[in-house]
Amino acid sequence: MSRTLSTTAPPRPTWQGLRLYSPAILVFLGLALVPTFASLGAENYILGLVTRLMILAIAAISLDLLLGHGGLVSFGHAAFLGLGAYTTGILLTEGVFQAELIVLAVIALSALFALVTGAVSLRTSGVYFIMITLAFGQMLFFAASSLAAYGGDDGLTLWDRADLFGTDLLHTRQGRFYATLAVLLATFVVVNAVVDSRFGRVLRAAKENPTRVAALGFDVFRFRLAAYVLAGTICGIAGMLSALQAEFVSPAIMSWQRSGELIVMVVLGGMATRNGALLGALAFVLLEVWLADLTVHWKLIFGPLLVLVVLYAKGGLAALLRPLTAEGRHG
């Protein structure tokens, strides 16, 4: 192929890429500055809050790969948060302190759980897919609740901290903050690259017209299963970060309400958009904190607000920012 052929795609200079991702770039710059400003006051609170926010953003971005780009409404995504958190908690309790070993175990278990449950769930579609992913999530929830040796219903406090390659980087709030930021950035870059890739193109096409995609010769099931495993694994890592950050794990992390919240974040931010899931998680947590400050009945405000977003800002926050990012539908 000669050089001139590369002009076949509409040219998209680098600055246009920067523009497309401008909201995320601003968010990441802001996040990088958080520790500096947090040192001015209420440091522990702010670092903890923002780390939690970033963990949920990782989970939401991974969910959007399924929900937005794949059209697969998984109502059990928090199960992977729980799986990652419990794997971390149990390993730390049992004396495995090497973070690099823990992360390998989390990746292996999350991928395996996603492979098995995905292979079953993806045989169904529509409401049945929602219900079966919910069922698998609940299964794991009750399994964790009955783990008497590891806290059962009450949860498990982690008395030990993980070492990253023999260092104490993850022992401080700041260290965990930067580790989480790094994973969030990697997740953002990887998921957006996957969406643009050959794989992502098949996944997105199958969302709109699976019959057509099968008639082209693609085994839609395999592509969806691979996406399910990838999303589950990323979310498992988020669960690990959550256990390290909170130094505590409990079944609440994988309640079905949490799965619902992750869906809300994606919808609030804008499904199948470049920046949506990140912005949605950010907005969700900040709104929660702000409204809970105003009143204990904050959910009475939050609910209608969400209805308004769904009704009037179709496409979520990303749609509101479209004049800024010039994001179009991509093929």
Add this chain to the structure above:
Amino acid sequence: MAEPILEVKNLDKRFGALVVSDDVTFDLQPGECHALIGPNGAGKTTLVHQISGLLAPDAGTIHFAGEDVTRLPVHARAARGLARTFQITAVVPGFTALDNTALAVQRRSGTSFRFWGNAAKEAALNEPAREALATVGLEAKAHVPAANLAHGEKRALELAIALAMQPKALLLDEPMAGVGHDEGRQLLAVLARLKAHVPMLLVEHDMHAVFSLADRISVLVYGRILASGDPEAVRADAEVRRAYLGEAA
């Protein structure tokens, strides 16, 4: 006769008491356009669905390129080179015409389990896609989302997608359906050109298109092949005239 590219033998399909395929046997020879005609409800689309794999027959076999594909799923048949178009336009509405076509190229050009690199910028996918679009006269609409194309343009896009697959045989389910007069003429010209490249099974109501394209015509009535032969023989067949052509005249 040469080895047929597609061979359907004794195919039976029932929906409850309704017989939609009744001992259907026919074949498609290399280089041939074989038209399948018949009144509404004769079971033409059901037959195409069985050949492409969307529906499983109750009995009978389907051989494609020398292989028994009767039990293979849709994607496996397509991957072996059996392409089809749909009676009701089936494209990816949110993708541009170019991306729709490039996706078809992607299937036969290396693995699609590649998770990095912008697929929309791969010249190796876009160039053949552009050629296929040019063949059906859609070059100027390459960057228009499929949802925004006119009906006739969508029909042409279906053909471009099928072409881009470089199939060994093409199942065309009413490619002219709902197309206006001028668009129809263009599509017919495209189909005539396609005929030189790939054997086609053509299901069509437009008799002008059928008689100008087909080398052989089979008439399907109530799921049964009533007559089969070259266009002149079929046109002259009294039973066919009564069952089908007579209605139209």
